[in-house]
Amino acid sequence: MSDRLFYPLAAILALALVALAAVWPQGLGARSPGPFGHTPVQQTAQAKAAMQRETQASEQRIKAAREAVADIQAQKLSPTK
Secondary structure (H helix, E strand, O other), X not given: OOHHHHHHHHHHHHHHHHHHHHHOOOOOOOOOOOOOOOOOHHHOHHHHXXXXXXXXXXXXXXXXXXXXXXXXXXXXHOOOO
């Protein structure tokens, strides 16, 4: 392939890829400019509510585990028989 043909085609391809990258949806990150963009899944009301429920459940499991460890330690230090 001639250099006279290759380099202009490579430059056009590079510019097209940069333009495509500027507007292609970014997945779960920041929203792309419209009309290509959409609200990221993690920013929807349902996803936020699910993450909040999971956080609360995790905190409850951690609290229960800590209380269980504290109870076991208390029993070992002062057994009540």
